[in-house]
Amino acid sequence: MARSGIYKSEVLRARDNLLAQGRNPSIDAIRAELGNTGSKTTIHRYLKELEEEEGAGSGAKIAVSEAIQELVGRLAARLHEEADERIAAMAAESATQLAQCREQLAQIAAEAQGGQQQLQQVNQALAAEQQAHAAARQALQAAQLRDGQQQQQIIGLQERLAENQAHRASLEEKHQHAREALEHYRQSVKEQRDQEQRRHEQQVQQLQAELRTLGQTLIVKQDELTRLYQDGARTGAELLAASRALRQQEQEQARQAQTMAGLQARIVEQERLLAVLNERLEQAISSREEVWQLLQQASAAPVATVNNEPAPDMAADSEATADADEAAAPPGRT
Numbered sequence: 001m002a003r004s005g006i007y008k009s010e011v012l013r014a015r016d017n018l019l020a021q022g023r024n025p026s027i028d029a030i031r032a033e034l035g036n037t038g039s040k041t042t043i044h045r046y047l048k049e050l051e052e053e054e055g056a057g058s059g060a061k062i063a064v065s066e067a068i069q070e071l072v073g074r075l076a077a078r079l080h081e082e083a084d085e086r087i088a089a090m091a092a093e094s095a096t097q098l099a100q101c102r103e104q105l106a107q108i109a110a111e112a113q114g115g116q117q118q119l120q121q122v123n124q125a126l127a128a129e130q131q132a133h134a135a136a137r138q139a140l141q142a143a144q145l146r147d148g149q150q151q152q153q154i155i156g157l158q159e160r161l162a163e164n165q166a167h168r169a170s171l172e173e174k175h176q177h178a179r180e181a182l183e184h185y186r187q188s189v190k191e192q193r194d195q196e197q198r199r200h201e202q203q204v205q206q207l208q209a210e211l212r213t214l215g216q217t218l219i220v221k222q223d224e225l226t227r228l229y230q231d232g233a234r235t236g237a238e239l240l241a242a243s244r245a246l247r248q249q250e251q252e253q254a255r256q257a258q259t260m261a262g263l264q265a266r267i268v269e270q271e272r273l274l275a276v277l278n279e280r281l282e283q284a285i286s287s288r289e290e291v292w293q294l295l296q297q298a299s300a301a302p303v304a305t306v307n308n309e310p311a312p313d314m315a316a317d318s319e320a321t322a323d324a325d326e327a328a329a330p331p332g333r334t
Contacts, residue, residue: 006038011046020071068299075295083288087281094274101267108263112256119249126242133235140228147221154214161207168200 014033018025027043034043175193182189 006034006042006046008046008049010034011038011043012050015047015050020068079288079291083284086284090277090281094270094277097270098267098274101263101270105260105263105267108256108260112253112260115249115253115256119246119253122242122246122249126239126246129235129239129242133232133239136228136231136235140225140232143221143225143228147225150214150218150221154218157207157211157214161211164203164207168204171196171200 011030011034014030015025018029018033023029025047027040027047030043030047031038031040178189179186
């Protein structure tokens with residue numbers, strides 16, 4: 001709903017705004033600027049009074065010039081503020097991205113260093129296991145050598161036992177022959193035969209005792225050989241596990257190296273983007289200086305109005321302002 005009345009100061013302000021916008025301050029335009037408020041007769045009366053107060057045209061020139069200068073000042077200040085805000089935002093974003101990349105690179109370097117230490121520890125453990133395996137192999141070879149010697153001793157004892165058995169058979173055969181041939185010497189030879197029999201039995205008992213001792217020794221050596229074989233198998237399994245762990249560490253180190261290379265590539269890309277942003281920043285600063293020069297030139301140009309007609313250079317000033325806005329626009333926008 002329109003107001004019931006308007007003031008001369010409102011008409012003056014509306015007329016100055018229209019002149020600053022390069023528009024004709026007609027009665028209809030001023031009424032529209034006031035929000036379709038006030039009668040045309042009142043607006044016409046106020047305009048005539050203002051013209052009479054301001055003079056035949058010199059006052060209008062001064063008011064229009066001041067309005068343009070004020071508009072130019074506000075526009076320049078706004079351009080400076082927007083440019084500073086965009087520059088600060090771009091610089092802060094670039095600094096944040098660069099700090100994140102550096103932090104990730106430091107973390108990956110620390111993980112790589114920890115992987116190197118673990119790899120050294122695994123290598124040391126592997127060397128110790130290899131030494132233990134070599135010692136176990138030497139002990140196994142010594143045990144095998146001793147077992148061979150024991151086998152040879154057993155074979156020798158078995159040969160001696162066979163010889164004794166053959167000798168016993170021969171003695172029995174001779175004894176039988178002697179008994180058949182020399183029956184009348186049975187009593188005299190019986191004592192001798194008994195003696196020989198007892199001696200032979202003692203020898204047989206000694207040989208059997210030696211065989212039992214050698215059998216027990218052989219069992220003990222076989223047990224030792226079995227334990228050595230088990231130790232060798234366990235050592236081989238431990239060496240296989242250590243080798244697998246070493247391969248896993250090498251694969252992990254290769255993946256970390258790939259990750260580090262990717263981060264370095266990202267840092268290079270961020271630095272390239274920062275260079276592009278710096279270049280755009282320089283372009284924006286250059287464009288701002290050009291706009292400032294154009295605005296200064298526009299504020300220095302004379303402006304005049306006669307009989308409520310627009311000044312002849314107002315359209316040119318409006319085009320210069322539009323060109324300055326396009327030059328101040330950021331790259332990539334139209």
